[in-house]
Amino acid sequence: MAAKKRKTGISTNAIHGGVDSPVAGAGVSAALVQSVNYVQDFGTSEGMMYTRYGNTPNAERVQKRLAVLEGAEAALVLSSGMGATCCAMLALVRSGDHVVSSSWIYGGTRRLFMEDLPGMGIEVTFVNPMEPRGWRKAVKKNTRVIFLESPVNPTCRVLDLTSLRTMAESKGLALVIDSTFASPVNFRPIEHGVDVVIHSATKYLNGHHDILAGVILGTEPFIEEARRKMAVWGQAPDPFACWLLERGLKTLAVRVERQNENAMRIAEWCSKDPRIARVHYPGLPDHPDHEIARKTLDGYGGMMAIELVGGGGAAEAFLGRLEIFTHAASLGGVDSLVSEPRYTSHEFLSSEERSAIGIPDGFLRMSIGIEDADDLIADIEQALPQQR
Ligand SMILES: Cc1ncc(COP(=O)(O)O)c(C=O)c1O
Numbered sequence: 001m002a003a004k005k006r007k008t009g010i011s012t013n014a015i016h017g018g019v020d021s022p023v024a025g026a027g028v029s030a031a032l033v034q035s036v037n038y039v040q041d042f043g044t045s046e047g048m049m050y051t052r053y054g055n056t057p058n059a060e061r062v063q064k065r066l067a068v069l070e071g072a073e074a075a076l077v078l079s080s081g082m083g084a085t086c087c088a089m090l091a092l093v094r095s096g097d098h099v100v101s102s103s104w105i106y107g108g109t110r111r112l113f114m115e116d117l118p119g120m121g122i123e124v125t126f127v128n129p130m131e132p133r134g135w136r137k138a139v140k141k142n143t144r145v146i147f148l149e150s151p152v153n154p155t156c157r158v159l160d161l162t163s164l165r166t167m168a169e170s171k172g173l174a175l176v177i178d179s180t181f182a183s184p185v186n187f188r189p190i191e192h193g194v195d196v197v198i199h200s201a202t203k204y205l206n207g208h209h210d211i212l213a214g215v216i217l218g219t220e221p222f223i224e225e226a227r228r229k230m231a232v233w234g235q236a237p238d239p240f241a242c243w244l245l246e247r248g249l250k251t252l253a254v255r256v257e258r259q260n261e262n263a264m265r266i267a268e269w270c271s272k273d274p275r276i277a278r279v280h281y282p283g284l285p286d287h288p289d290h291e292i293a294r295k296t297l298d299g300y301g302g303m304m305a306i307e308l309v310g311g312g313g314a315a316e317a318f319l320g321r322l323e324i325f326t327h328a329a330s331l332g333g334v335d336s337l338v339s340e341p342r343y344t345s346h347e348f349l350s351s352e353e354r355s356a357i358g359i360p361d362g363f364l365r366m367s368i369g370i371e372d373a374d375d376l377i378a379d380i381e382q383a384l385p386q387q388r
Pocket residue numbers: 080081082083106108149153178180181199200201202203212213214330
């Protein structure tokens with residue numbers, strides 16, 4: 001009887017997952033095959049490789065690795081996180097179908113759901129994900145998909161999937177999650193019964209602020225359908241982006257573990273400073289979702305947010321004084337970043353609409369990097385108003 005293969009951990013899988021042991025003479029680092037088209041046998045369509053089909057050597061390598069990391073049957077890499085969300089939805093719904101979505105989602109996804117899907121005859125109902133029975137009440141005969149994001153951008157709320165999974169299963173709906181904030185190091189939704197996982201790989205998965213990419217994960221047949229959509233709608237990634245994504249993934253576990261530790265220390269420090277009115281971090285015991293985060297996540301994440309005493313004006317002065325944190329959109333990389341969702345991801349909502357979903361003016365989203373926590377804390381301390 002063949003020996004049972006030992007199950008490897010996430011750090012090992014991030015480096016070796018999904019690929020065969022290299023043969024003598026092969027590069028330890030995978031070769032970049034920067035080509036759009038590939039030599040093909042004649043007399044057959046078998047083996048046809050083309051970058052837009054998502055079947056090139058660098059795409060296939062990184063797709064296999066991502067599937068192992070998330071515990072999914074298959075993965076598809078695309079040219080952006082939004083490309084991933086769009087293609088996943090195209091593969092799941094068609095005109096006449098209905099989607100129930102959490103209203104706490106990334107601004108770009110919200111625009112897709114508010115403006116573009118309805119224009120294609122796909123109705124979307126938004127629900128407050130914490131409202132008891134809210135999801136169930138929104139489901140209709142033609143509902144096909146339940147969509148959510150957790151942890152939520154930018155409020156860092158953490159949703160409990162248990163009842164949603166039961167409801168989705170009993171009604172035959174696809175449960176789809178944007179798991180960008182967690183990364184597979186902190187949460188693997190498929191282990192919790194989710195059908196489709198989406199990531200903006202621009203963020204933690206790559207981790208170096210230098211590529212735009214997205215991933216869809218799910219069953220083999222579903223990923224095949226998403227790949228068909230990608231081949232037609234054209235959101236395929238360039239081989240070099242796939243190569244950089246594979247390189248970034250190798251350090252995923254160490255980066256995210258360090259980000260978890262740094263964010264915890266910074267959140268604890270911020271929660272004790274009277275110049276900071278509110279700290280949003282699920283690792284803090286007084287966070288509304290701390291218990292669910294403690295039970296379901298393997299780490300509380302590198303994303304947090306603060307609200308300063310003095311609101312929007314104080315936030316702008318604070319941003320002007322920061323020296324290590326960079327004021328920039330995006331998240332999940334090695335550099336610590338800070339941004340104001342009112343001018344970035346949630347700029348298209350009114351001040352009142354933002355407040356209603358927990359993002360008042362002056363709300364500062366912080367993506368904690370892998371610098372020394374002491375230095376990041378010192379940077380925040382010197383940027384806060386000095387007269388207490
Ligand atoms: C949670 C979340 N999902 C999706 C996206 C979209 O990803 P991309 O910018 O790679 O298209 C973002 C981007 O900020 C995000 O934060």
